[in-house]
Amino acid sequence: MKIFSDWRDLPAEGRGATIALGNFDGVHLGHAAVLRAAHAARPDAPRAVLTFEPHPREFFRPQDPPFRLTLSTERAAALAGLGVQYLYELPFNDAFSHLTAEAFVSDILHRGLGAAHLVCGADFAFGHRRGGDVAFLAARAEALGMGLTIVPQVADGEGPISSSRIRRLIQDGYPERAAALLGRPHSIRGPVTHGDKRGRTIGFPTANIPLGRHLEPQRGVYAVSARIAGAAVKGVANIGQRPTVGGAESRLEAHFFDFAGDLYGQELTVCLHHFLREEQKFPSFEALKAQIEADSATARALLDRDEKHAKPEQP
Incomplete structure (x- = not known):
């Protein structure tokens, strides 16, 4: 897997991918479903993930206790194990936090990464003050010629599978139940x-x-x-x-x-x-x-x- 930390001046082989969007903390079964959808949408295109380092919550709330399920190296290894070929791990800093939703789509996803197709969960939000949602992304992706797949949240008998739910299980001393949601x-x-x-x-x-x-x-x-x-x-x-x-x-x-x-x-x-x-x-x-x-x-x-x-x- 190739890891890129900037969307600017990418080599040709780093562009044109199907890109899954999100934080991917934990790389759990819900994330795996997003990646399967990415491959199904464009099996001819490389599979990629766009995520951030540090996690936006770490940037905005540095006083919070540590909450990460996976740090950068662990996350990358888990994504590679699921067949991801490119990882765009973009630095989340003050300048990035002020990027508008429009700039994120047009400057980064379209012009910078040359995305062929985008995949995200139904609750994906992005841009300054989370100004962009999936409806905005759908409209702009269509206008710019990028495909988009929105993946419903994966759930089991106890509810949606999420990083927050897995965190609670780990904090409560249930590693077996957490493993069932993580897939490892x-x-x-x-x-x-x-x-x-x-x-x-x-x-x-x-x-x-x-x-x-x-x-x-x-x-x-x-x-x-x-x-x-x-x-x-x-x-x-x-x-x-x-x-x-x-x-x-x-x-x-x-x-x-x-x-x-x-x-x-x-x-x-x-x-x-x-x-x-x-x-x-x-x-x-x-x-x-x-x-x-x-x-x-x-x-x-x-x-x-x-x-x-x-x-x-x-x-």
Whole structure:
């Protein structure tokens, strides 16, 4: 997948695509439906996504707690996995926030990107003060010779599938239900940093990953997995402030089973599969060690069960 951060002076091969529009936070099943519609509308054209970095909400409300399901690298990987060939990740800054809806369509989509076809959800809004909606987009796209497909919101028995709904599930400690809407486990990606190294003193060395701009999940212990040096590994992780050792900021601490190696400085993606229990403070390191042993056994059993019942990959 090719990634472009500007709509100006694009090479010829970066133009003429079918472009799906939106924030695509999480890249969930609703987003996948938009991308399928993009391919169906113009199977002869490259599939592309136009999105923004940072997320507009981060720009307008920087004081809000982190809420992102996927940061730039994770989002790009998920989109590539769905067959996206071009990603237009445009910088969302003060100048861009004042761009009119007309300029967004005519200057960026039409002249800049040379869009052959546009695809979006029914609630897509754009331009300064969200001045453009799908009715405006339809009229301008037709006038400029661009096709447009508006995709109805995907829903299940509990309602529309949305990034907001998935955020609530993650914050409430339901990673399995979030995964069902995402089409894959929710993950947290970040650099492995140095911690206080207490885990190794009780036989459970951990990889410490700051949550950064990620949404903070329900604090507690999870069964997790990761890929390290191309190999799948299973583990158990705590997300929270580590009250037993007097921690002050939330982070993810993962212990991987049957793994020994130096991960410091590496970018690691940790997938959350099952919520085991809430975070708690223990009276001693001995009590903490005993609980980690119990959590590890539970996590192993759950992850082994998942592996046994996983659908075989299609050839």
